Amino acid sequence: MSPADTNRELVEIFTAKATAVNSVVQEVPSLEAALQYVVDVCESKLPAEILADEPDAEQGPPGPNNMPTRVKRIVAAPDLPENEFSSLAQLCAAKGFACVRDGLRKHLAGIDVGVSCADFAVAASGTCSVNTDCEQTRLAGMISEVSVIFLHKSKIYPDLPSIAQLLRQRMGESPATFTTFISGPSRTADIERVAAVGVHGPLEQHIILLED
Amino acid sequence: MHEAPNTLSDYRKQINEALQDDFLRKTLDTFAVAYRANRETIFKEVDEQGLIKQIADARDAACKRLEELYTQFKAEAEKRGVIVHRAATAEDANNIIARIARDNNVKRVVKSKSMTAEETHLNDRLFADNLIVDETDLGEWIIQLRHEGPSHMVMPAIHLSRYQVADDFTKATGVKQDSDIQRLVKVARVQLRRKFIAADMGISGCNFAIAENGTITTVTNEGNARMVTTLPRVHVALVGLDKLTPTVDEALTALLVLPRNATAQRLTTYVSWMCGAGECSINKDNKKILHVVFLDNGRTEIAKDPLFSQIFRCVRCGACSNVCPVYRLVGGHKMGYIYIGAIGLILTYFYHGKDRARVLCQNCVGCEACKNVCAGGIDLPRLIREIRSRVNDEQGGETVPALLGAVMSNRKLFHTLLKFAKYAQKPFTGRDVQFQRHLPAIFLGKHDFKALPAIAAKSFRDRWPEIAPQVSSPKFRVALFSGCAQDFIYPEQLEACVKLLGSKNVAVDFPMTQSCCGLPLDMMGQRKAGIDVAKQNVQAFSNGKYDAIITLCASCASFLKHSYPHLLEKESSLQYAVKDFSEKITDFSSFVHDKLNVTADDFNNNGEKVTYHAACHICRGLGVKEAPRELVASAATYVPCEEEETCCGFGGTYSAKFPEISAQLLENKLANINATGAARVVVDCPGCIMQIRGGAEKRKLPFKVTHIAELLAENLKR
Numbered sequence: 001m002s003p004a005d006t007n008r009e010l011v012e013i014f015t016a017k018a019t020a021v022n023s024v025v026q027e028v029p030s031l032e033a034a035l036q037y038v039v040d041v042c043e044s045k046l047p048a049e050i051l052a053d054e055p056d057a058e059q060g061p062p063g064p065n066n067m068p069t070r071v072k073r074i075v076a077a078p079d080l081p082e083n084e085f086s087s088l089a090q091l092c093a094a095k096g097f098a099c100v101r102d103g104l105r106k107h108l109a110g111i112d113v114g115v116s117c118a119d120f121a122v123a124a125s126g127t128c129s130v131n132t133d134c135e136q137t138r139l140a141g142m143i144s145e146v147s148v149i150f151l152h153k154s155k156i157y158p159d160l161p162s163i164a165q166l167l168r169q170r171m172g173e174s175p176a177t178f179t180t181f182i183s184g185p186s187r188t189a190d191i192e193r194v195a196a197v198g199v200h201g202p203l204e205q206h207i208i209l210l211e212d
Numbered sequence: 213m214h215e216a217p218n219t220l221s222d223y224r225k226q227i228n229e230a231l232q233d234d235f236l237r238k239t240l241d242t243f244a245v246a247y248r249a250n251r252e253t254i255f256k257e258v259d260e261q262g263l264i265k266q267i268a269d270a271r272d273a274a275c276k277r278l279e280e281l282y283t284q285f286k287a288e289a290e291k292r293g294v295i296v297h298r299a300a301t302a303e304d305a306n307n308i309i310a311r312i313a314r315d316n317n318v319k320r321v322v323k324s325k326s327m328t329a330e331e332t333h334l335n336d337r338l339f340a341d342n343l344i345v346d347e348t349d350l351g352e353w354i355i356q357l358r359h360e361g362p363s364h365m366v367m368p369a370i371h372l373s374r375y376q377v378a379d380d381f382t383k384a385t386g387v388k389q390d391s392d393i394q395r396l397v398k399v400a401r402v403q404l405r406r407k408f409i410a411a412d413m414g415i416s417g418c419n420f421a422i423a424e425n426g427t428i429t430t431v432t433n434e435g436n437a438r439m440v441t442t443l444p445r446v447h448v449a450l451v452g453l454d455k456l457t458p459t460v461d462e463a464l465t466a467l468l469v470l471p472r473n474a475t476a477q478r479l480t481t482y483v484s485w486m487c488g489a490g491e492c493s494i495n496k497d498n499k500k501i502l503h504v505v506f507l508d509n510g511r512t513e514i515a516k517d518p519l520f521s522q523i524f525r526c527v528r529c530g531a532c533s534n535v536c537p538v539y540r541l542v543g544g545h546k547m548g549y550i551y552i553g554a555i556g557l558i559l560t561y562f563y564h565g566k567d568r569a570r571v572l573c574q575n576c577v578g579c580e581a582c583k584n585v586c587a588g589g590i591d592l593p594r595l596i597r598e599i600r601s602r603v604n605d606e607q608g609g610e611t612v613p614a615l616l617g618a619v620m621s622n623r624k625l626f627h628t629l630l631k632f633a634k635y636a637q638k639p640f641t642g643r644d645v646q647f648q649r650h651l652p653a654i655f656l657g658k659h660d661f662k663a664l665p666a667i668a669a670k671s672f673r674d675r676w677p678e679i680a681p682q683v684s685s686p687k688f689r690v691a692l693f694s695g696c697a698q699d700f701i702y703p704e705q706l707e708a709c710v711k712l713l714g715s716k717n718v719a720v721d722f723p724m725t726q727s728c729c730g731l732p733l734d735m736m737g738q739r740k741a742g743i744d745v746a747k748q749n750v751q752a753f754s755n756g757k758y759d760a761i762i763t764l765c766a767s768c769a770s771f772l773k774h775s776y777p778h779l780l781e782k783e784s785s786l787q788y789a790v791k792d793f794s795e796k797i798t799d800f801s802s803f804v805h806d807k808l809n810v811t812a813d814d815f816n817n818n819g820e821k822v823t824y825h826a827a828c829h830i831c832r833g834l835g836v837k838e839a840p841r842e843l844v845a846s847a848a849t850y851v852p853c854e855e856e857e858t859c860c861g862f863g864g865t866y867s868a869k870f871p872e873i874s875a876q877l878l879e880n881k882l883a884n885i886n887a888t889g890a891a892r893v894v895v896d897c898p899g900c901i902m903q904i905r906g907g908a909e910k911r912k913l914p915f916k917v918t919h920i921a922e923l924l925a926e927n928l929k930r
Binding site: 003017021051052064066067103105108109110112122124125126127133134135138139141144159160161163164167168171172175176177178179180181182185187188189190191192193194196198199200201202 | 242243246351369372401409424425427434435438442459478481484490500552
């Protein structure tokens with residue numbers, strides 16, 4: 001099998017397994033399309049609920065959990081390269097969304113969309129590995145109602161054993177401290193074994209597959 | 213928090229209460245059936261046995277290098293700004309954590325799920341210092357609100373209904389909460405988010421402590437461990453020394469099995485790999501204050517134990533509960549102390565002391581379902597029997613098992629008593645079978661949920677001289693190991709076997725000095741008597757040059773084959789004989805199917821509808837699955853039964869010790885058999901026959917219960 005075919009197959013498996021654990025997987029032709037996807041997701045979702053006190057936040061009508069909602073939506077993208085972040089910030093500004101890359105501890109009550117980038121991924125379980133050394137990146141993936149991960153198709157590997165060396169290298173980078181595997185949105189089955197998503201972290205997990 | 217039972221009668225009372233809990237029963241029934249199917253599906257994608265072997269080998273190797281791994285972990289973690297502690301006892305660990313809280317001026321603590329913190333009763337210690345401590349795993353938070361302990365290692369609140377949770381959340385929030393599960397989950401989202409934000413310190417457990425780079429790992433679905441380890445300024449991980457592993461490779465291998473075994477998932481939603489104190493913007497130096505507290509609490513001693521060191525292979529997946537027929541009936545609060553299920557019975561002994569384990573460790577039916585699915589291939593039933601033996605040795609056991617042990621190690625006395633019992637019993641006649649008390653539990657308590665069989669008028673050993681087949685130039689030479697039940701209660705089953713073997717030109721021998729296999733003794737922790745009878749049996753068969761030693765009792769077969777080599781490992785003069793003996797042990801169905809190669813042509817199949825009950829020790833103990841089913845299909849019309857491989861509840865002396873559980877397991881088994889509409893159920897084990905036939909008789913159910921040998925002998929072409 002040619003490398004292209006192999007990768008095609010891995011993309012298919014990854015997509016199937018990620019979808020099976022409630023991730024939304026979307027292939028896009030360009031980075032611009034990926035950034036546009038983030039803005040579209042933010043625009044189409046219900047505004048984020050403010051789950052705890054946040055004195056400076058302007059409050060809109062109550063959301064599904066009877067918590068007040070954000071009037072100004074927030075997109076966080078701490079680990080996007082400078083130029084990509086600027087493009088995203090422009091798109092957000094046009095829609096009236098805040099686009100931030102730090103200061104997320106001010107918004108622990110919840111934000112709308114958190115963007116992060118996967119180092120590599122595992123097809124067999126639909127898993128993304130994200131470098132979360134940066135506290136802001138970690139928070140973006142935890143406190144957002146919708147988490148969006150950018151993943152380059154060429155970074156998909158077959159299974160857990162095949163990423164052992166990558167993981168070891170990743171954790172060997174100085175000063176690596178925190179690596180996170182993510183397979184779908186936050187979930188629980190602790191009440192009567194009934195599946196429910198969004199118990200602590202994101203209500204939705206989106207994965208954008210980028211060409212190289 | 214529940215307490216471990218002190219006496220068997222207290223324990224039985226508690227068990228009875230659990231058996232009356234309809235919600236629990238229904239939940240665990242549904243779970244058991246769904247889990248079995250889901251697990252099977254999710255394991256198709258990987259090499260299950262290969263991975264289990266890999267995990268077992270890696271854990272065994274790590275166990276031998278525990279000190280080296282600890283030193284390496286400590287050095288690597290300290291390089292990365294982590295403060296590493298080692299606590300000899302649970303109390304030490306709690307004190308260390310309380311001190312860290314004090315030194316850092318901590319007021320509020322959030323915790324992600326940690327069985328190790330449950331083991332040390334950490335919360336009680338922190339409450340004593342007036343700290344506010346909140347569990348953040350949804351299930352753990354629910355049971356914390358109720359002041360209960362977990363009832364499952366992975367699903368701590370599986371015993372509760374949505375209505376109970378709604379009531380608890382109503383109390384916790386002061387607002388009336390709907391019982392809709394999706395809504396309840398969101399109530400927790402809101403409430404717990406505030407607790408994460410307000411907390412000064414987070415306490416997590418750890419699934420793998422990786423020595424090569426000082427990494428601690430948490431595995432969760434909810435993502436609460438990410439919050440606990442990220443939001444507060446201080447993070448403490450409490451880690452059992454058994455979690456140390458050399459490299460990321462073993463952790464990745466274990467991750468292929470742990471989620472599959474726990475909840476039939478390919479991987480949990482989150483796996484966090486933390487190697488060092490990371491960014492934390494609310495601390496002055498922008499660094500997390502990260503402490504790792506290793507807990508010993510007996511672990512270094514366990515690591516040195518040649519037999520029990522295998523418990524370090526446990527990855528805390530909870531699968532041993534998921535498949536346990538007893539857990540399914542009584543739930544985790546009655547099937548462990550802190551740690552639950554088969555592994556819980558063992559860990560209670562080591563981590564919480566023999567007093568708490570003494571009664572609990574009796575509650576294993578010995579069906580081997582747990583051993584069959586254990587992620588680390590731990591021989592759980594054997595270890596539980598070993599604990600019973602240790603408990604007996606250490607503090608003297610109950611009188612009755614000791615008496616039984618004394619009697620049974622003297623074969624002649626035992627057999628004389630058995631023969632005498634037939635005069636003492638007052639049999640009443642069933643339809644075509646006599647029922648009365650059974651043996652060796654003749655010395656034990658009463659059961660009334662099933663009719664009990666009578667001692668046969670003439671034992672097999674007394675019939676043998678008349679029925680021994682005369683075979684010239686035999687194809688095989690075999691010996692029969694009869695076991696007590698067939699020798700003295702069901703000799704007709706052995707006779708059926710002899711008839712079939714004779715017709716197939718097999719020479720059969722019956723060594724007269726054979727005795728009980730010893731499994732009932734081992735189940736009761738009577739180790740010394742068990743060794744005595746094992747020696748007698750090996751010697752009884754050591755002079756014949758047999759092609760096989762055939763037994764019609766799956767429990768005897770499994771015990772003779774797998775446990776004798778362990779039981780007699782110190783008898784140096786017997787080693788050759790033991791090996792030869794155990795290798796030759798063959799169950800009836802396998803011999804007839806695999807060696808005699810009988811087919812449908814050998815039988816007059818009259819179309820009788822026959823179903824099958826797979827005895828625990830045939831399908832799991834010996835791994836024999838196809839042979840008996842194919843034999844049934846060649847002599848009759850085989851109709852499969854729901855949960856064919858689920859225990860009938862006999863478990864030898866277990867049914868006398870825990871009659872209520874045994875009765876309920878039997879109830880389920882009878883219902884499944886009855887639903888097939890079969891005229892007969894066949895089994896490879898006289899214990900199951902005693903149980904199922906006794907239950908069917910009591911309820912006047914319309915099917916026969918016989919040994920598979922009887923079905924074959926009846927239908928044999930002349």
